[in-house]
Amino acid sequence: MEPKAPLDFYFDFISPFGYFASLRIDAIAAKHGRTVNWHPMLLGISVMKVMGLKPLLDTPLKGPYTSKDVRRYARLHGIRLGRPPDAPMMNPLPCGRAYAWAQRHHPEQAKPLAQALLNAYWVKGIDLSEPSSLAALASFTAPQAGQALNAPDIVMRLAPISGAGLVAAVQSAGAAQLLRDAVAASLAAGVFGSPTIIVDGEMFWGVDKLAQVELWLERGGW
Numbered sequence: 001m002e003p004k005a006p007l008d009f010y011f012d013f014i015s016p017f018g019y020f021a022s023l024r025i026d027a028i029a030a031k032h033g034r035t036v037n038w039h040p041m042l043l044g045i046s047v048m049k050v051m052g053l054k055p056l057l058d059t060p061l062k063g064p065y066t067s068k069d070v071r072r073y074a075r076l077h078g079i080r081l082g083r084p085p086d087a088p089m090m091n092p093l094p095c096g097r098a099y100a101w102a103q104r105h106h107p108e109q110a111k112p113l114a115q116a117l118l119n120a121y122w123v124k125g126i127d128l129s130e131p132s133s134l135a136a137l138a139s140f141t142a143p144q145a146g147q148a149l150n151a152p153d154i155v156m157r158l159a160p161i162s163g164a165g166l167v168a169a170v171q172s173a174g175a176a177q178l179l180r181d182a183v184a185a186s187l188a189a190g191v192f193g194s195p196t197i198i199v200d201g202e203m204f205w206g207v208d209k210l211a212q213v214e215l216w217l218e219r220g221g222w
Contacts, residue, residue: 006035007213008198010186012043013095013114015194016070016085017207019122020077022115024210025197032217034199038111040096040179041186043194051192057086073207082125090121091129093179094170098134100178101169106161113137113161131170135163 007029011018022038029036047053057063063086070085095117102110116137120126128134169175190203197204197213200221204213216222 004032004034005200006037008039008189009036010039010041010189010191010194010196010198011114012041012092012194013099013117013121013128014089014092015043016081016122017073018194019118020073020079021195021197021207021210022118023077023079025195025213028210028214028217031214034217038099038114039186039191040099040114040182041191041194041196042092042096042179042183044092045183046187046192050187055089057089080123082123083121090127093176094131094134095121095128096179096182097170097175098166100182101172101175102161103182104178105169109161131167134170135167137163137166 007025009021009025011022013019026036043055047055053059056066067084067086071081073079074081098117099110099114102113106113117128117134120137121128126133189198191198193205195205195207197209199213199216202216202221204210204216
């Protein structure tokens with residue numbers, strides 16, 4: 001039997017809804033014999049530069065609603081947030097570059113790295129705007145199977161990526177180019193928001209669309 005195509009999951013590290021989706025997407029896919037390829041994107045490019053819109057939280061009327069919606073989703077799913085959703089966002093470039101670099105040079109560690117970064121920012125409330133702030137992630141230990149990714153004591157094992165090696169990589173021109181290439185690829189795929197899931201050529205935008213993604217996988221499309 002031919003293996004089923006993986007899902008493509010696009011996210012920005014500063015997107016709370018992207019973080020929420022990251023906690024569920026792999027389990028949803030695995031239930032249906034699928035894997036998930038994670039891809040970085042930048043809302044600052046797709047929303048502000050390409051679409052010419054304001055950041056969501058800076059948009060009149062919609063901004064306060066979005067902040068409330070983030071808190072409501074977190075309560076519903078028992079997710080503890082370590083930073084207010086309406087607090088100033090970090091610069092996502094170091095995280096995006098770290099992940100893009102890991103995808104190229106340490107692909108088996110790329111997804112654990114992304115999970116560690118998301119956990120550090122959204123659960124622990126750590127500002128990861130500076131490359132040096134990423135150094136400690138390389139000494140983290142992995143969660144046990146079945147342990148919730150948003151638990152406060154969770155950290156990820158990222159060997160053979162050293163802290164110094166990760167910081168040096170993030171500051172390199174190569175990592176910057178890898179992220180630019182990834183963002184260009186996301187735009188070419190039509191991605192404009194975080195999270196976006198593409199399954200069997202169909203695009204689903206928003207964490208609320210995870211239910212439709214699961215239904216699509218159950219039915220084999222419609």
